[in-house]
Amino acid sequence: MAQTVVPAASGASRRHAAKAVPPPSDPTLTEEPDTAAAADVDRQVMARMAQANAELLVRVLRGEETVAGDPAMVALAAARSLGVVVDDILRGLVVRARADGRTWAEIGEVLHVTRQAALQRFGGPHTDPGPPDEAPVRPLPGAAALASVLLEHFLNRRWDELRAHFDQRMLDACSVVLLASVRARLPATVDVAAGGAEPRVTQLGEHTVVDLPLSFKRGFKRTEVSGRVVFDDFARVAGFFILAQSHPGL
Numbered sequence: 001m002a003q004t005v006v007p008a009a010s011g012a013s014r015r016h017a018a019k020a021v022p023p024p025s026d027p028t029l030t031e032e033p034d035t036a037a038a039a040d041v042d043r044q045v046m047a048r049m050a051q052a053n054a055e056l057l058v059r060v061l062r063g064e065e066t067v068a069g070d071p072a073m074v075a076l077a078a079a080r081s082l083g084v085v086v087d088d089i090l091r092g093l094v095v096r097a098r099a100d101g102r103t104w105a106e107i108g109e110v111l112h113v114t115r116q117a118a119l120q121r122f123g124g125p126h127t128d129p130g131p132p133d134e135a136p137v138r139p140l141p142g143a144a145a146l147a148s149v150l151l152e153h154f155l156n157r158r159w160d161e162l163r164a165h166f167d168q169r170m171l172d173a174c175s176v177v178l179l180a181s182v183r184a185r186l187p188a189t190v191d192v193a194a195g196g197a198e199p200r201v202t203q204l205g206e207h208t209v210v211d212l213p214l215s216f217k218r219g220f221k222r223t224e225v226s227g228r229v230v231f232d233d234f235a236r237v238a239g240f241f242i243l244a245q246s247h248p249g250l
Contacts, residue, residue: 147210
């Protein structure tokens with residue numbers, strides 16, 4: 001599900017793993033252009049995770065979300081996940097600002113803290129990205145098959161099995177409550193790789209992105225969407241989405 005890009009806070013983000021999606025207004029089910037640059041993968045993932053957690057929190061607070069248990073505790077969990085995402089986004093934006101030549105004093109002024117406080121919170125090796133790895137980057141072997149398994153876990157509500165493949169950031173940002181909320185917005189029966197359609201595997205920088213067609217019926221109407229799984233170079237899930245297809249045949 002995880003709906004699921006801010007510049008990576010550090011190279012360590014590659015060692016973490018991944019996200020999901022609901023209806024058109026949800027980052028878990030939304031139209032996605034296929035023109036994202038490699039540098040934007042992480043930013044898009046974090047943007048969708050922020051949107052997904054914020055919308056879940058709003059629905060729970062308004063009483064629009066059916067939840068199991070105490071709504072206040074569900075809202076608290078969603079708020080905590082949103083806070084994790086926002087903190088990661090802040091770090092990524094600091095990385096970008098520093099790369100653009102902004103001083104710690106300027107960053108501190110925007111954040112309403114002192115220069116020293118900004119440096120203590122965000123300073124460190126992750127704010128000074130080194131030269132890019134010149135080794136050729138290839139798609140993760142077996143990524144399509146693994147993505148299919150993970151989507152089956154999601155569709156069958158096997159949350160523990162799915163989250164076992166998430167990186168730490170996605171474990172923090174994509175809760176079981178969020179996954180269940182996204183799944184509840186889809187029909188009970190969904191076919192992975194419907195009609196024998198082949199998964200599409202794309203390499204974007206250090207990430208391998210797999211798109212798998214999904215098809216489900218609502219009455220007599222068939223709707224096409226796609227599942228998207230983003231892997232880091234350690235085969236951990238760095239993004240997990242259900243995306244509406246603006247061009248079902250693609």
